[in-house]
Amino acid sequence: MDSGNERLTEAVLGERRHLVNLAYRMLGSPAEAEDAVQEAYARWYALAPARRQEVAAPGAWLTTVVSRVCLDVLGSARVRRERYVGEWLPEPLPDRTEWFGGGAAGSADPADRITLDESVGMAFLVVLESMTPAERVVFVLHDVFRYPFPEIAAIVDRTPAACRQLASSGRGRVRAARVPSARRVPSAGRVPSAGRAGQAGQAGVVRDFREAWEAKDIAALIGLLDPAATMVADGGGLVGAVLRPVEGGEHIARYLVLMAEKAPGLTLLERTVNGSPGLVAQRDGVTATVAALDLADGRITRIWAVRNPEKLARWS
Known part of the structure; x- marks a missing residue:
């Protein structure tokens, strides 16, 4: 050549x-x-x-x-x-x-x-x-x-x-x-960066959220969720997942505790998901759910829970 x-x-x-x-x-x-x-x-x-x-x-x-x-x-x-x-x-x-x-x-x-x-x-x-x-x-x-x-x-x-x-x-x-x-996006469409300090603060909220979820502490979960929070789950019809968004911090907290009671043996891990602090749920080392979280003012405003196993191959 x-x-x-x-x-x-x-x-x-x-x-x-x-x-x-x-x-x-x-x-x-x-x-x-x-x-x-x-x-x-x-x-x-x-x-x-x-x-x-x-x-x-x-x-x-x-x-x-x-x-x-x-x-x-x-x-x-x-x-x-x-x-x-x-x-x-x-x-x-x-x-x-x-x-x-x-x-x-x-x-x-x-x-x-x-x-x-x-x-x-x-x-x-x-x-x-x-x-x-x-x-x-x-x-x-x-x-x-x-x-x-x-x-x-x-x-x-x-x-x-x-x-x-x-x-x-x-x-x-x-x-x-x-x-x-x-x-916070101005007319040009810019999304401002959270920065290292913001990332650290988000990680702290995610850690508290994980601990409250593991403890099935509904009151603590409600305190960490924005009252108008939304949770969306993607199971793709291959695994169980709520088919419509769950709206409201209290509803989400109660739903998460119910799911924890129905699926014992899950291990919750704090991981970076799409560049931000998130959670990964595993059973016997196999990833069952990857949750991306959006936060504002120290509270979780949105949860995107991906459960479709076809989308989780990179996580196991």
Whole structure:
């Protein structure tokens, strides 16, 4: 292999982490993200060597293919999720740094964009699920990875003006979701970072919550939950899970204690879930539930409990 081909191969393979990060935010599934990236690489290597040499920006070429694959996957996923049993949640991520970086295009001030680690938070991913496929792809490309609208227009085969409108619509969905982070999102769509101090405080609340749950202390659980808290569980029809959101701190506390009584022998572990403190429930070393938590003002406002075993393979 000559030096030119070697440099091209290194450049192409060096895009993988960025592409997987991009695809995960678009799809909410690590497995689907990896499949989308694999498809892009398959198409790249299906090109004749001379054609590959003609591509001025292999990274941009791969980004275009991955984004278009994700658009197709999102379109079919909407149909599949209409038949899904109960609530559908994104697949939770363990604390693996490859999902929290990957580089963003452009050189915008970091204060004016959603940071990569925040963009894998469960609250943010759930909001992305409410977007149309085109909104989601454009929003992720522009507001998270900072691609300019003219480049996005070429990727999604729309005008720059149409892409601006799609991104604006996506920001509107973020604001309308009214999760604690979204309530602090300015018009540009930025989600502020909790910082190390905030993470430490959240970890303390999660620790108290775990201890109260293990003790089946309803009063303590109610004190740690926001009165308007919501819990959503995803069992996918494969394991038992409440099919509709449980609303209200007291209702959630009583439900959790009831579940603890019906499922003895669970071990609760404090773990990082999608970049934030969360809980993992295991039985005999096998993960049964991964719970991502959202907090505001020292109380838990939302719980996303993923129980579908097909989404927990990375946790066992």
